[in-house]
Amino acid sequence: MASSTATPTRPTTGRAALPVRRTRLFALPEIRWAAAALVLFLLGLMAQLSGAPSWSWWGLYLACYVSGGWEPGLAGLQALRDKTLDVDLLMVVAAIGAAAIGQVMDGGLLIVIFATSGALEALATARTEDSVRGLLDLTPDTATRLAPDGDEQTVKAEELKIGEVILIRPGDRIAADGAVVGGASEVDQATITGEPLPVDKTVGDEVFAGTLNGTGALRVRVDRRSEDSVVARIAGLVEQASETKAKTQLFIEKVEQRYSIAMVVATLAVFLIPLSFGAALQDSLLRAMTFMIVASPCAVVLATMPPLLAAIANAGRHGVLVKSAVVMEQLGTTTRVAFDKTGTLTRGIPELADIRVLPGTRFTEEQILRLAAAAEHPSEHPLAAAIVRAARHRGLGLPATDEFTAQPGRGVSALIEGHFIHVGSPAELLRPGTTAAAAATTAAAAVEALQTRGRTAVVVLCEHTPIAVLGITDQVRREAAATIAAVAELTGAAPVMLTGDNLVTATQLAGQVGITDVRAGLLPDDKVAAVRDLEADGERVSVVGDGINDAPALAAAHTGIAMGGAGSDLTLQTADAVVVRDDLTTIPTVIALSRRARRVVVANLIIAATFITVLVIWDLVGHLPLPLGVAGHEGSTVIVGLNGLRLLRSATWQRVRTPAPRDRP
Known part of the structure; x- marks a missing residue:
């Protein structure tokens, strides 16, 4: 649960923002023609109902026919050339037939219905294409490539080759699918996997293009070309x-x-x-x-x-x-409904669900939560925010924090009321040699019990000795x-x-x-x-x-x-x-x-x-x-x-x- 003052603000719900360049509504000719047909029809109807001369509302209705009917009519004629007869042409012919026997208003209404339907379909298609383009914008255009001698080179992401190593700084989006070969951080990969919380990444872990790096720096070996990345495959699957x-x-x-x-x-x-x-x-x-x-x-x-x-x-x-x-x-x-989990059945917002106080600890549950929240308070990590919210919900005041440090992928530490508190990942804090073997075994058992229940486990140390394990989960709707x-x-x-x-x-x-x-x-x-x-x-x-x-x-x-x-x-x-x-x-x-x-x-x-x-x-x-x-x-x-x-x-x-x-x- 690392922190960094230079890290840009990011969502805490596990949902990365998607840049989208929207097609303007009236940029589509179908929308313009349908709108013109509707306006002309309404003007003709008002003129007819108000008793205006017949030539005036006839003219407005016929203009409606032309503006709303020329496109489906042309499409129908093109289909006819391909030896098919579609309903668009039939509707245009029916509208003309209605006008031929004096029912010009009925024909105009039919034209408006079909023109509007075609316009809405064109708008939906354009907006979907916009969103697919926005998805591809998740992957940065450039990447920082590391040469064998350590020099940094800024290159286009599409030029990256398999086996090259790139540098991912805190707050950057990852430019290519690959594996971590150096550094540690947490990565928000909800765009790819839907996981509600950022995932700690260390050497050997897989990362995906378009996902958002947290507070640490990573060196990543490129394993896929840009056109073969998972985010590119998502765009292709949608299309x-x-x-x-x-x-x-x-x-x-x-x-x-x-x-x-x-x-x-x-x-x-x-x-x-x-x-x-x-x-x-x-x-x-x-x-x-x-x-x-x-x-x-x-x-x-x-x-x-x-x-x-x-x-x-x-x-x-x-x-x-x-x-x-x-x-x-x-x-x-x-006949069957399939639900996503995170953000659908759950809210995508982490909350503290369990506090397991370890045997032999002199602190109470509330004291542990108070110390852990104080240590996490300067951190920007979503799990840290969940711990702080839980403390405030219980009305606990947070003491002053001294000597705060954050280590990406490991957690945070601080001096609080004379106690050295460390809050972070069990994989890092319970490694052999980092704490007493007996205490580590007890804490590991608590971690396993929480993870079996689907919780994300966070270990709290006091003076390098485990005192509690916190269980964090997603909020079910x-x-x-x-x-x-x-x-x-x-x-x-x-x-x-x-x-x-x-x-x-x-x-x-x-x-x-x-x-x-x-x-x-x-x-x-x-x-x-x-x-x-x-x-x-x-x-x-x-x-x-x-x-x-x-x-x-x-x-x-x-x-x-x-x-x-x-x-x-x-x-x-x-x-x-x-x-x-x-x-x-x-x-x-x-x-x-x-x-x-x-x-x-x-x-x-x-x-x-x-x-x-x-x-x-x-x-x-x-x-x-x-x-x-x-x-x-x-x-x-x-x-x-x-x-x-x-x-x-x-x-x-x-x-x-x-x-x-x-x-x-």
Whole structure:
């Protein structure tokens, strides 16, 4: 628990900051065109409702068509060139058809919906790319290379070769994956392993590029090139998973190809067949346009979107940001949930949990805590902060400290009220020859007992004799156990823990919250492999995490859920949903809400399909008047829209907070 006055301030929660260069909102052309279409539509609607001349609001609506429809229309034509017919082109044609028979406002609304959807997708893609670039910025651009004669040379990190030795000064980020060949320090490697506390590093220990060195200096032998480092592999995994992750599409997108072709063919048939038998051109065109309106999937689109958007809004009011309607649909299909440990089930903040006073010590528990806290008070180490917080929580005053020294990787020492106090790592302070053999054996037994319980052990010496062993642990979230139970009941499957922490610590915490399937010691690519294994067994996995090391697994999972409080930018951008207030209980609730929304979608689709079927048959068999066809089409749209908006009510969120047992989709 070393200290250094020159060390820059760093987080004590085990979460390293991630620099991100964000794409500006209106730098994306899709955003600009969608915003223009929305503004023009609203202006046209106001002009129409205010009784302005028809040419004015017609002009505004047509301008909306152009600004919001040219891009999906162009994309549809390009797809048509590749012999595919997508729903974007169909929507543009339907909007033009609506305008052709006087329903210009309906067509404008359809254009705005599709332009906005495309803009949001483009924004999400850009932000994910920004975060991946920010991840790569964790690795410094330059490194200090040590020549065989000891000279220091500043070189680009990408030029480092395997076998070269680099110098890592206090507070620096490590420039390459490698092994320590000299020096000692503590390293915050939460970005890679997710461990909540800095890890002491001495000769022979492995270090990773992008992790943050503490208060000591290290000499590191380079073992991997920059493009092969773990942090570079994390960025690659995120990009690969984002590109290859099968997108669960909304209903209309799943059937768009067949429906689009069938509708175009049917519309042409309705127009050409009567015309070939001598029907008037105007009558044939009117019947075909009526058919296109009543058969267009507007009601189907609105049957799907309003319930999902209403559920998104409801979840947002209760602290869960669901990024799209597709994500809200996917959440409801979850059959297994995998949780990260540090920062997700725990808070990532160390706390003093045990004080083991050793036999023969003349000090009481409170006296030992008071002396240890006084010795640690000048230190910047997170474990030191936990000891000081514990002393202050008990109302203990800290005596003055003299002759304070810090030794990276070993601990701190100070003269306090005439006692020489040393607080630090058991591996260093209990080495043979550093203290009496009997006292060292007793202390080592206490250390082993605490470590078996998943604690981080810290030894306190007085006059070079062990007097106590302190056990420090991560704070478990109070709602963690209730959340695990609710998730298990909802999905009918026990949740999984995926963590980079050691097995002993992970298993001990898992027992507290009710998880039996623990997979520990995982690097980011190991977490991805674990998710793939679960999905290979037919599971649809939702992964919950907060650290940079969780991002690849979140990207690879069926759905990724990030904890928003301490979540890294990469994780927040990669995730499909974000728990903004860090309330774990909202996770089973939002899954249950998604399932309710899916049921509403099914009901809406039945309503919309019934209206479309009746109106189409009427138009084909008899003679459906255009006003009645428009009224029926718009009526079905209003009905399904209002039905979906029921999910906006806060009562809906409260109703799904206690999910029914095992509601697997």
